[in-house]
Amino acid sequence: MLKRELANGLTVSSIGYGAMGLSEFYGETNDLQSLKLLDQLLELGVDFIDTANFYGRGHNEELIGYYLSKLQPSQRHQIKIATKCGIDRPAESAYARSINNTPDYIRKCCDESLQRLGVECIDLFYLHRVDSKIIEQSMDCLGQLVKEGKIAHVGLCEVSSKTLLKAHSVFPVTALQTEYSLWTRDIEEDILGTLKTNNIGLVPYSPLGRGFLTGKLTRNSDLPDGDFRKTNDRFLDGNINHNRNILDIIQPIAQKYQATPGQIALAWLLAQYEHIVPIPGTKKRQYLQENVQASEIILEREDLTTLNNILLQFEVKGQRYSEEGMKGVNV
Template sequence: MRSTTLGATGPEVGVIGLGCMGMTFAYDPAGRDDEVSVSVIHRALDLGMTLVDTADVYGPHTNEQLVGRALADRRDRAVLATKVGLEAAPGQKRLARNGRPDHVRDAVDASLRRLGTDRIDLYQLHRVDPEVPIEETWGVMAEAVKAGKVRALGLSEVSVAEIERAAAVHPVTSVQSELSLWTRDALSEVVPYCEANGIAFLPFSPLGRGFLTGSIQSATDLQEGDMRRNNPRFQPEAIEANQAIADRVRKIGERRGGTAAQVALAWVRAQGRYVVPIPGTKTPRYLEANAGAADLVLSPEDLAELDALPPAQGERY
């Protein structure tokens, strides 16, 4: 796979990475298989998908444990990214934000233990805690860099103003936010800012939480316990309205000799030099297809047609 770097100064990575959340958390609970997931991570590295992304809240904790197990004998082949700043609050469905310095100090050591490693290549603030100045949270994360526990720092779901406040304390290597053909908010300000300042942009859910693959035709295609069943865009009326987007992506794929997923990923990659999508999968065949998107180059006409697609019906969350 062709490679790029995490921004102007970050490590080299494949142009497509791997998001590991769904292997233990949120999606398709009946389809989880740790042994298969480990094999998917191994195969991703073989294919050059070297950026492996997880978080302490996924599971919680089980995702980091799984990723650590998969990388135990091949740690140096991966650029390992994890996150801090969200917690699964007991008895609540929504995740709670926690950017307190004492929490971050404890969390980085706990992540290192679960991952079975002596360093985290990219440590990301999952969400800014409105109760804690970002400078305080970021400053403690910077302490972890100075201590050799972390190599670089990233942010997730932030504004340009928040990026600038963090950067005044310690360099920002990456920003991770949702970006896909049905979620384009970041293109207005954050992606151009990252491009201009040599910051990597890591799109999560680049396949529209799986919708843009064309595999979800109705809400009944989602299992009980799948987080998407409660998502506004996966309600019956929204799914029906949004099929027009998935159909157009599929048709461009047929014209270009690729899958809908490959078209969707190629469009995301085309949004900047340092844009590295991290599609999630726990299925070997989907992994191979996602990797194939690295070789799909969309024409200006393809990109214009995709840019003209209507916005998705339904809120993101």
């Protein structure tokens, strides 16, 4: 697989892997099957794994740590791990959360993540959600963790251009992680330009629209029990029926390239910025292979134009998160 530099020398596979669904939010999980899937990442050339202490309340990091512990040292050193802190999630509540970016909490989370992952240094450490009121203190702490060798690079998630630039002035931000896909384009108004001007990497999560842009989820009933999308605004019956119209625009382009709609969605993202690395997640090898193969698709100018303008023809119905889920987004 081709490599891409996010920023500051952090070079990874042009398609990464989002591991969140291996622990929760997307229906049933199975650790044995998850480990088999992770084994296939290196075979396919994927060397960038995204996790967080939030996912499964530590389970996701522990799973990734166990996977890493079974690798040969030469294989282990090929893989770059990104994880996150900054959200405090009470054990007694399924979804409630609060933002905690205090230096003491950041250090505590970093040490816990290092232990769960079984590594000496975290390749990319994000603030999962940001308290803009204390961003300078938070970035100073993260910079100190870099100097101490506990983390190699600093990232932020879901911040405004103003907060990003404020943070970047304290310590270099290697990557911004935010939702970005053919049906979620908020960052194009301002943030994407800021990233390009300052040569900051971009890591889009949900690059396949939480699976919708693959064309395989067209009804709410397609979703299993326990899958958070079942109650997500965009996947509710009235909205998902309308949102299917976006697939009618993508499908002819997919046929032209003998590709799937999901591969076209990823190829479009890769064409938006040279320092962009999407992190689609999946539990199935077939889809993992499809995602990797998307990196080989070079879209022609006319097709890029059609996809760039897709929201001029089509208005997405439904918010991307609930009110609780939007806490800390674009602050």
